[in-house]
Amino acid sequence: xxxxxxxxxxxxxxxxxxxxxxxxxxxxxxxxxxxxxxxxxxxxxxxxxxxxxxxxxxxxxxxxxxxxxxxxxxxxxxxxxxxxxxxxxxxxxxxxxxxxxxxxxxxxxxxxxxxxxxxxxxxxxxxxxxxxxxxxxxxxxxxxxxxxxxxxxxxxxxxxxxxxxxxxxxxxxxxxxxxxxxxxxxxxxxxxxxxxxxxxxxxxxxxxxxxxxxxxxxxxxxxxxxxxxxxxxxxxxxxxxxxxxxxxxx
Amino acid sequence: xxxxxxxxxxxxxxxxxxxxxxxxxxxxxxxxxxxxxxxxxxxxxxxxxxxxxxxxxxxxxxxxxxxxxxxxxxxxxxxxxxxxxxxxxxxxxxxxxxxxxxxxxxxxxxxxxxxxxxxxxxxxxxxxxxxxxxxxxxxxxxxxxxxxxxxxxxxxxxxxxxxxxxxxxxxxxxxxxxxxxxxxxxxxxxxxxxxxxxxxxxxxxxxxxxxxxxxx
Numbered sequence: 001x002x003x004x005x006x007x008x009x010x011x012x013x014x015x016x017x018x019x020x021x022x023x024x025x026x027x028x029x030x031x032x033x034x035x036x037x038x039x040x041x042x043x044x045x046x047x048x049x050x051x052x053x054x055x056x057x058x059x060x061x062x063x064x065x066x067x068x069x070x071x072x073x074x075x076x077x078x079x080x081x082x083x084x085x086x087x088x089x090x091x092x093x094x095x096x097x098x099x100x101x102x103x104x105x106x107x108x109x110x111x112x113x114x115x116x117x118x119x120x121x122x123x124x125x126x127x128x129x130x131x132x133x134x135x136x137x138x139x140x141x142x143x144x145x146x147x148x149x150x151x152x153x154x155x156x157x158x159x160x161x162x163x164x165x166x167x168x169x170x171x172x173x174x175x176x177x178x179x180x181x182x183x184x185x186x187x188x189x190x191x192x193x194x195x196x197x198x199x200x201x202x203x204x205x206x207x208x209x210x211x212x213x214x215x216x217x218x219x220x221x222x223x224x225x226x227x228x229x230x231x232x233x234x235x236x237x238x239x240x241x242x243x244x245x246x247x248x249x250x
Numbered sequence: 251x252x253x254x255x256x257x258x259x260x261x262x263x264x265x266x267x268x269x270x271x272x273x274x275x276x277x278x279x280x281x282x283x284x285x286x287x288x289x290x291x292x293x294x295x296x297x298x299x300x301x302x303x304x305x306x307x308x309x310x311x312x313x314x315x316x317x318x319x320x321x322x323x324x325x326x327x328x329x330x331x332x333x334x335x336x337x338x339x340x341x342x343x344x345x346x347x348x349x350x351x352x353x354x355x356x357x358x359x360x361x362x363x364x365x366x367x368x369x370x371x372x373x374x375x376x377x378x379x380x381x382x383x384x385x386x387x388x389x390x391x392x393x394x395x396x397x398x399x400x401x402x403x404x405x406x407x408x409x410x411x412x413x414x415x416x417x418x419x420x421x422x423x424x425x426x427x428x429x430x431x432x433x434x435x436x437x438x439x440x441x442x443x444x445x446x447x448x449x450x451x452x453x454x455x456x457x458x459x460x461x462x463x464x465x466x
Contacts, residue, residue, distance in 0.1 A: 137466075
């Protein structure tokens with residue numbers, strides 16, 4: 001089943017894929033993959049989180065993230081969280097450069113960037129008979145590399161299938177919206193559609209197949225403005241990602 | 251004459267010493283009292299720990315006025331009562347599993363059921379308690395009749411739970427009182443055949459708090 005999904009996803013993604021060039025104002029589609037491991041550890045009212053992710057962003061741009069932090073559990077299914085993440089492979093507007101007489105993206109696979117996140121979440125279970133959890137995740141994020149701040153509004157829906165009193169499978173739909181707070185992007189510079197199918201081995205160990213589609217809106221880089229001042233640079237880049245995720249909750 | 255009196259008092263004291271503090275009203279399947287198999291004639295005493303097997307059911311009457319229906323795979327201890335002036339505090343401990351409790355508080359008799367870090371004070375009522383033995387700290391309680399006053403260790407305040415309401419205790423914080431849909435499926439009957447009194451509520455489903463699951 002997972003093999004079929006993987007093949008189908010890649011076939012669809014590559015069928016629409018083509019090279020992009022911001023200078024030519026062409027939208028683009030890519031596919032990539034990732035692997036992610038998340039460990040949660042509950043200590044009294046704290047839920048510690050350690051997450052490691054490795055994969056590709058955009059077109060063959062390797063990416064990694066190591067995140068560490070904690071949630072503090074509040075009454076009524078609310079949480080606040082503080083997280084610190086080290087990233088490589090992130091791409092920003094000014095990474096589109098004109099060098100040696102050609103346009104290209106900077107290779108950022110070795111460039112380290114540090115992100116700080118403040119998160120507030122709230123879960124809702126309005127249906128007493130249907131095991132669905134609605135969740136709102138609100139994240140304020142700053143990147144120390146370029147001082148950019150953004151706000152991420154992420155509504156989620158999670159549906160559980162129980163077997164013998166324990167969750168066996170669950171499915172998650174997430175629609176994150178990324179707002180640029182202090183940098184030269186459109187207000188919503190990125191939006192996503194994330195699907196997760198989670199197999200619950202038991203209460204502590206889970207394996208998930210993640211499908212993500214992210215659309216990012218780009219504006220002109222400094223080089224673009226200098227070299228092609230009359231060009232309209234607005235274009236969108238859509239990335240399809242398939243990932244294998246491991247979740248441990250202790 | 252003197253010998254008769256002595257014999258009479260010896261008999262009276264020995265009867266009191268060995269008189270039962272409770273008895274079995276219903277038994278289906280295997281159950282143990284202090285690790286010894288229970289029969290329908292087994293007498294119960296303060297300090298006894300009752301354990302039920304998979305697919306078994308035990309209903310007991312404990313003096314002076316409590317009736318307890320103990321579900322399968324549960325451990326229930328009858329603690330010795332404590333007396334303060336003219337009031338007797340009858341105390342029970344649900345170590346793990348599930349039990350239905352029916353008792354009526356009077357001026358001189360009070361009933362307290364302890365489970366995990368919470369104490370349920372009976373105020374003339376019938377209620378259900380479930381303590382997970384699956385490694386989490388969830389304690390569920392819901393009330394069918396009357397009112398139950400709940401206190402949580404480390405917390406000086408109490409919360410009152412009325413008929414039709416329930417609570418989930420999984421920390422030292424006072425629980426939120428809510429109406430839970432699953433409580434409607436509970437079988438509160440304590441008398442009749444096994445078919446009449448068996449309760450098939452799958453608490454594992456209830457014990458798994460879907461809101462506690464974290465994905466990111």
